[in-house]
Amino acid sequence: MKNLYLFIAVLFIPWSFSLAKYDEFEDGDDIMEYDDNDFAEFEDVSEDAVTESPQRVITTEDDEEEATVELEGQDENQEDFDDADTQEGDTESEPYDDEEFEGYEEKPDASHGKNKDPITIVNVPAHLQNSWESYYMEILMVTGLLAYIMNYIIGKNKNNRLAHAWFNTHRELLESNFALVGDDGTNKEATSTGKLNQENEHIYNLWCSGRVCCEGMLIQLKFLKRQDLLNVLARMMRPASDQVQIKVTMNDEDMDTYVFAVGTRKALVRLQKEMQDLSEFCSDKPKSGAKYGLPDSLAVLSEMGEVTEGMMDAKMIHFLTHYADKIDSVQFSDQFSGPKLMQEEGQLTKLPETKKTLLFTFNVPGSGNTSPKDMESLLPLMSMVIYCIDKAKKFRLNREGKQKADKNRARVEENFLKLTHVQRQEAAQSRREEKKRAEKERIMNEEDPEKQRRLEEAALRREQKKLEKKQMKMKQIKVKAM
Amino acid sequence: LTEPRAPGRYKPPATETNPALEDPTPDYMNLLGMVFSMCGLMLKLKWCAWIAVYCSFISFANSRSSEDTKQMMSSFMLSISAVVMSYLQNPQPMSPPW
Numbered sequence: 001m002k003n004l005y006l007f008i009a010v011l012f013i014p015w016s017f018s019l020a021k022y023d024e025f026e027d028g029d030d031i032m033e034y035d036d037n038d039f040a041e042f043e044d045v046s047e048d049a050v051t052e053s054p055q056r057v058i059t060t061e062d063d064e065e066e067a068t069v070e071l072e073g074q075d076e077n078q079e080d081f082d083d084a085d086t087q088e089g090d091t092e093s094e095p096y097d098d099e100e101f102e103g104y105e106e107k108p109d110a111s112h113g114k115n116k117d118p119i120t121i122v123n124v125p126a127h128l129q130n131s132w133e134s135y136y137m138e139i140l141m142v143t144g145l146l147a148y149i150m151n152y153i154i155g156k157n158k159n160n161r162l163a164h165a166w167f168n169t170h171r172e173l174l175e176s177n178f179a180l181v182g183d184d185g186t187n188k189e190a191t192s193t194g195k196l197n198q199e200n201e202h203i204y205n206l207w208c209s210g211r212v213c214c215e216g217m218l219i220q221l222k223f224l225k226r227q228d229l230l231n232v233l234a235r236m237m238r239p240a241s242d243q244v245q246i247k248v249t250m251n252d253e254d255m256d257t258y259v260f261a262v263g264t265r266k267a268l269v270r271l272q273k274e275m276q277d278l279s280e281f282c283s284d285k286p287k288s289g290a291k292y293g294l295p296d297s298l299a300v301l302s303e304m305g306e307v308t309e310g311m312m313d314a315k316m317i318h319f320l321t322h323y324a325d326k327i328d329s330v331q332f333s334d335q336f337s338g339p340k341l342m343q344e345e346g347q348l349t350k351l352p353e354t355k356k357t358l359l360f361t362f363n364v365p366g367s368g369n370t371s372p373k374d375m376e377s378l379l380p381l382m383s384m385v386i387y388c389i390d391k392a393k394k395f396r397l398n399r400e401g402k403q404k405a406d407k408n409r410a411r412v413e414e415n416f417l418k419l420t421h422v423q424r425q426e427a428a429q430s431r432r433e434e435k436k437r438a439e440k441e442r443i444m445n446e447e448d449p450e451k452q453r454r455l456e457e458a459a460l461r462r463e464q465k466k467l468e469k470k471q472m473k474m475k476q477i478k479v480k481a482m
Numbered sequence: 483l484t485e486p487r488a489p490g491r492y493k494p495p496a497t498e499t500n501p502a503l504e505d506p507t508p509d510y511m512n513l514l515g516m517v518f519s520m521c522g523l524m525l526k527l528k529w530c531a532w533i534a535v536y537c538s539f540i541s542f543a544n545s546r547s548s549e550d551t552k553q554m555m556s557s558f559m560l561s562i563s564a565v566v567m568s569y570l571q572n573p574q575p576m577s578p579p580w
Contacts (some may be wrong), residue, residue, distance in 0.1 A: 137575060145535065145536070145539065225543075227543050229543075230540060
């Protein structure tokens with residue numbers, strides 16, 4: 001549908017061009033005919049005048065060479081005419097005698113003589129020239145647009161091919177592990193569509209669900225924007241690669257409480273700054289993975305050493321070492337709430353909702369020049385994901401670890417409450433003031449003076465009671481302190 | 483291993499709720515395209531109109547599927563009309579800035 005609109009619109013451009021160009025010529029023709037009739041009365045009088053005046057009109061539209069000679073001739077004729085007029089008076093109807101214009105035959109000779117003067121070539125406006133060359137800027141623009149459209153179609157098709165290559169390789173594994181593969185949320189019932197959901201020309205989603213331990217898994221194929229020429233040119237300066245992002249939402253009972261991440265150092269540093277949970281729970285800088293038998297390119301961010309120990313079993317290390325070039329980051333977190341939200345001061349009154357999540361980000365090899373084979377090579381990584389899901393379910397912290405984890409979470413919550421304490425106080429204060437104001441207004445609005453007095457008294461009594469209560473509390477605190 | 487429990491439904495990724503994550507390119511390009519086409523129409527500048535056409539194309543290429551095509555088409559038609567109007571009013575070809 002979108003393509004159809006494009007083509008129709010592209011056809012408009014040259015059509016409108018042709019319209020603009022031919023209008024001029026039509027107008028020119030009209031003017032010529034009109035002038036012909038105008039000068040028709042001079043036909044008997046002087047042939048030169050008749051022949052030259054239409055030519056004067058034509059010269060503006062014909063070649064430059066003819067222009068000047070005719071113009072100069074015309075000017076001289078005009079002068080002669082004027083002279084004749086002043087001599088005789090009424091000129092238009094009277095036939096001219098040859099005798100009267102003695103110098104007239106010499107006129108052509110005189111005009112020839114004057115040809116030796118420098119000829120100034122009149123500049124014919126470019127749009128009246130009968131050539132397309134003067135429109136070279138426009139042609140350039142249209143060529144640029146056509147190039148953009150071509151790139152759009154090629155890029156879109158490439159992304160499509162890559163996505164389907166990925167899906168065809170992974171389909172079997174996914175279907176054997178999940179009951180529902182592919183759901184775009186539009187059907188009333190949860191039926192497996194078995195297809196990728198295309199969100200964009202460069203983003204494809206796949207939702208899988210129906211497995212023990214996890215609520216569901218959302219796979220996002222985030223390709224490069226190959227359909228946008230600007231992006232393609234920008235990537236020539238700064239290479240980037242396609243990414244596959246997998247987000248597994250775990251059930252509450254199937255994952256213990258810990259925050260852990262492993263990945264390239266650059267990715268981890270960025271995530272630590274951006275992600276809410278990593279920044280709050282993992283305070284240390286990413287440690288090199290070499291300590292745990294991983295290649296040096298990978299680093300580890302963890303809440304507790306015990307978690308890292310537990311996670312780094314033989315199979316995991318094998319996976320991470322073998323596919324280290326494809327792994328961007330792997331994050332297991334029970335306090336996952338996405339990136340830090342930029343909120344204005346005074347708005348943050350509640351902690352963001354957290355979900356137990358496993359988040360995997362893989363880089364597709366090829367660094368931009370991906371081929372379907374590269375997409376297929378990601379299949380072992382999907383097996384790793386499945387393995388991690390089962391591992392997360394099995395892994396449990398021991399007593400010490402659990403205590404530490406609980407302490408950490410309580411600490412984070414306390415900090416949050418402290419930060420917002422001031423805001424919450426202000427909110428409560430403003431609420432109380434609102435109530436008081438409403439009461440006062442009610443009292444004022446009461447027309448009956450009796451009722452007014454009674455309400456006022458009631459309000460006074462309430463205030464007194466409050467004061468007394470406060471005083472009692474202060475006394476109790478003082479007694480306790482003593 | 484694969485006891486199929488009642489599968490959960492698809493939930494669109496959180497970008498809808500977190501506008502900071504969304505790519506702002508199509509919106510910016512749309513706006514820019516409209517501004518340029520208005521400039522081209524009012525000030526009769528041909529190059530403005532051409533840039534507007536480019537902007538509307540870029541916005542279209544970067545658009546999300548959730549965006550409706552009506553807005554895209556309207557910005558596109560506006561830029562085409564800006565180009566056509568500047569040429570009808572002044573059929574001279576564009577002169578390069580150098």
